[in-house]
Amino acid sequence: MKTSISFIKSYVSIIYKQMLPDYTQINLIVPMVIEETKMITTIGFPLFAMGLVSYLKNMISVACMGRLGRLELAGGALAIGFTNITGYSVLSGLAMGMEPLCSQAFGSRNLQLVNLTLQRTIFMLLFASLPIGILWINLEPVMLKLNQDPEIIHIASLYCRYAVPDLIFYCILNPLRIFLRTNGKTWPLMWCSLLSTVLHFPITNFLAFTLNLGVQGVALSTILTNLSTSVFILGYMFFTHANKSEPMSEPMSKPESLGEGWDVLFRLAISSCLAVCSEWWWYELMTLLAGYLHKPHIALATSAIVIQTTSLMYTLPSALSMSISTRVGNELGAGEPGRAHLATLVAVGLALLTSVFGLLGITFGREAWGKVFTNDSEVLELTMAALPIIGVCELANCPQTTCSGVLRGSARPSIGARINLCSFYLVGTPVAIFSAFVWKLGFLGLCYGLLAAQVACLLSILTVIYKTDWVKEASDARELVGRSSECTYEAQTMECEQGFGYI
Numbered sequence: 001m002k003t004s005i006s007f008i009k010s011y012v013s014i015i016y017k018q019m020l021p022d023y024t025q026i027n028l029i030v031p032m033v034i035e036e037t038k039m040i041t042t043i044g045f046p047l048f049a050m051g052l053v054s055y056l057k058n059m060i061s062v063a064c065m066g067r068l069g070r071l072e073l074a075g076g077a078l079a080i081g082f083t084n085i086t087g088y089s090v091l092s093g094l095a096m097g098m099e100p101l102c103s104q105a106f107g108s109r110n111l112q113l114v115n116l117t118l119q120r121t122i123f124m125l126l127f128a129s130l131p132i133g134i135l136w137i138n139l140e141p142v143m144l145k146l147n148q149d150p151e152i153i154h155i156a157s158l159y160c161r162y163a164v165p166d167l168i169f170y171c172i173l174n175p176l177r178i179f180l181r182t183n184g185k186t187w188p189l190m191w192c193s194l195l196s197t198v199l200h201f202p203i204t205n206f207l208a209f210t211l212n213l214g215v216q217g218v219a220l221s222t223i224l225t226n227l228s229t230s231v232f233i234l235g236y237m238f239f240t241h242a243n244k245s246e247p248m249s250e251p252m253s254k255p256e257s258l259g260e261g262w263d264v265l266f267r268l269a270i271s272s273c274l275a276v277c278s279e280w281w282w283y284e285l286m287t288l289l290a291g292y293l294h295k296p297h298i299a300l301a302t303s304a305i306v307i308q309t310t311s312l313m314y315t316l317p318s319a320l321s322m323s324i325s326t327r328v329g330n331e332l333g334a335g336e337p338g339r340a341h342l343a344t345l346v347a348v349g350l351a352l353l354t355s356v357f358g359l360l361g362i363t364f365g366r367e368a369w370g371k372v373f374t375n376d377s378e379v380l381e382l383t384m385a386a387l388p389i390i391g392v393c394e395l396a397n398c399p400q401t402t403c404s405g406v407l408r409g410s411a412r413p414s415i416g417a418r419i420n421l422c423s424f425y426l427v428g429t430p431v432a433i434f435s436a437f438v439w440k441l442g443f444l445g446l447c448y449g450l451l452a453a454q455v456a457c458l459l460s461i462l463t464v465i466y467k468t469d470w471v472k473e474a475s476d477a478r479e480l481v482g483r484s485s486e487c488t489y490e491a492q493t494m495e496c497e498q499g500f501g502y503i
Contacts, residue, residue, distance in 0.1 A: 036327075036339075036346045044323035046190035047181065051315030053190075053197045057225065061218050064204050068214055075155025076215050082139065082156065083163060085284055087132045088170065091125050093276035095174040097269025100411035102182040103329020105481040110333075113481055118179050120265050125171035133167055136160040155215055162219035169226040176233045182326050192232035200225045264480070272408065274417035282424040282453065283307055286432070286446050293436065295378070299443045302382045305373045306390060306447070313358055313390075317398040320351055321405030328409030332477035337470035344406050344465060348399055355398035362391035382443055389447040396454035403461040410473045411480055412464075419460045428453025 058080075065076035098121040105113040135142075140157035144150060180189045203224055207217030287307070290299040324347035331340035362369070366387040370380045407416045432449020435441045441448065 032342060033346055036343050037350070040320070040323050040327060040343065040347055040350065043181075043184055043186050043326055044319040046186035047322050048316055048319035050186075050190045050193045051318055052312075053193050055312055055315060057197045057200050060201050060204060061222060064208050064218055065215060068208065071151060072155055072215050075152045076159055076218065078152060079139075079156035079159035079163075079215075079219075081284065081287075083136065083160060085281060086135055087129075087167060089277050089280040090132065090273060091128065091167070091170055092174060093273030094125055094128055094269045095121055095178060096272035096276065096408060096413065097121065097265055097267075098175060099178055099182060099272070099325055099408050100268060100329055100413070101265065101481065102179060103326050103409055104333035104411065104477045106183050107330035107333025108335075108478070108481050110481050114179070114182075117265060118175055120262060121175040121178075121269075122172055124265065124269065125175065126168065129167040129171055133164045136164050136167075159215045159219045162216045163222065166219070166223040166226055169223060169230055173226050173230045173233070176230065176237075180233065180237075181322055182329065184326060184330075186323075188236050189233070192229055192236060195232060196225050196229040199228060268411065268413055271414035271417045275404065275413050275420050278417065278420040278424055282428065282450075283310070285429070286450065289432065289436065289446055290443060293442050298376075298378050298382060301376070301379045302386060302443055303446075305370065305379075305383050306386055308373070309362070309369065309387065309390060310393075313362070313394055314397075314401070316354055316358070317351060317401035320347055320354070320398070320402045321408075323347070323405070324402055325405035325409035328406050329411075329477075332410060332470075332474045333481055335474055335478065337474040340410075340474070341468075341470045344403075347402050347406070348465075351399040351402040352395075355395045358394040358398065359391040362394070363388045386444060386447050389444065389451060393447075393451045393454045396451070396458040400454065400458040400461050403458075403465050406465055407461070410468070411476065415464055416461070419457055419464070423457035423460060424453045427456040 061080070062073070062077065066073045068076075098117045101117045102114050105111070105117065137160070139160045140153055143153040143156070177189060180186065200221060204218055204221035207213050207221050208215075209217075211217060213220065287300065287303045290296065290303040293299040324343060327343040327347070328340045331337070331343060366384045367380075369387070370383040373383075404416045407413060428449045430449075431452040432446045435445025435448045436443070437445070439445060
């Protein structure tokens with residue numbers, strides 16, 4: 001905590017002395033901080049609500065599989081984990097490569113570049129989904145060679161085969177979400193997601209139970225939900241474009257060759273994918289290690305509860321991360337390094353504040369939360385012991401996730417990828433193994449490994465953010481997206497309102 005306070009004080013000092021020389025009066029600084037806080041929360045709150053909606057959608061799918069039976073629940077849970085690891089995490093990471101390009105291009109009013117980036121990302125994801133789809137189709141023979149339970153594997157393979165078409169819609173939906181988000185259009189994005197999720201329950205119930213399609217029906221309902229979300233978003237974009245009478249923005253100031261644009265997008269996409277997957281897959285490694293502990297059924301049940309808890313808690317830092325990525329990218333693209341720096345400081349402050357509330361909530365509500373998932377006394381006891389450690393992890397996770405958004409917005413995802421790889425696999429994994437198996441702490445040792453990884457990640461990423469030369473980042477952004485003209489913040493905001501005209 002002392003390190004965090006020192007970090008904030010240092011940032012305030014830099015803003016006073018370097019980045020904002022024209023605002024030396026506290027009565028001018030405070031309104032700027034308040035304004036920036038409003039901007040971040042305006043973008044971030046719908047994203048937070050959308051994260052909760054997505055969490056609810058997943059719970060509906062799992063609950064319906066639970067009603068089908070124990071075998072269907074086990075096979076469906078295995079399939080969901082498999083599709084997340086091998087498919088959705090990879091595609092989500094690759095799609096984030098367009099985030100710095102789009103956010104900076106919106107800030108600089110190079111909307112043609114936004115259009116090109118959106119199209120290229122969709123094509124890139126569709127190409128990447130081909131080997132993923134082949135893997136999903138061949139899940140059963142692969143798993144049987146690994147001596148997995150044949151009945152569970154059969155159910156999981158059915159789910160994966162029926163979920164293959166969802167890859168196509170996901171490859172379209174994810175870039176559209178990033179497009180709207182980097183343009184600051186998060187409220188329509190939330191309403192589109194909410195509406196499709198409201199339809200998800202009756203669709204899942206109808207397909208799985210009324211038509212007796214079982215697990216296949218759950219997979220098909222996920223496809224229809226993502227399809228409906230894509231249709232709602234495209235309908236909103238078309239309606240907005242049809243009702244725009246303002247002139248379009250200026251074209252890019254410099255022509256861009258097809259090869260050059262793909263090269264930049266690939267570089268950012270691969271780095272973003274490594275950053276996302278390295279953290280996402282570590283939780284699956286945690287589950288795998290739990291299976292080798294004493295009383296593995298208790299450890300695995302607790303691991304499932306912990307992962308569900310961290311997934312829910314992640315919705316808030318994830319929303320902050322995405323909103324600060326948009327703010328930093330927009331401001332750097334508009335040639336405003338001071339505003340980008342101020343946005344970073346405000347976002348880190350909000351992250352620290354929310355992480356404290358997360359720690360308090362999970363610590364004092366751990367018993368009630370554990371009983372939501374289980375009545376088993378041993379599982380509940382282990383869950384209550386593990387959740388306070390997870391709450392402490394949140395003190396590091398929320399700020400480091402937010403800072404990861406800063407790196408994406410400033411087109412530096414490769415730094416985040418290296419930090420995640422080193423923190424989770426060179427720090428977190430050894431600590432988890434030694435704590436759990438050598439020091440005999442069991443599942444709590446795995447939680448301590450997560451804590452070590454989060455702390456190492458936070459310290460590394462704060463060091464990078466602290467040493468950032470924001471003027472240089474703004475110059476790099478100008479080179480990356482090619483600013484069409486000098487413009488004020490109000491001008492670029494008005495221009496972004498017309499951003500849908502290029503689709």
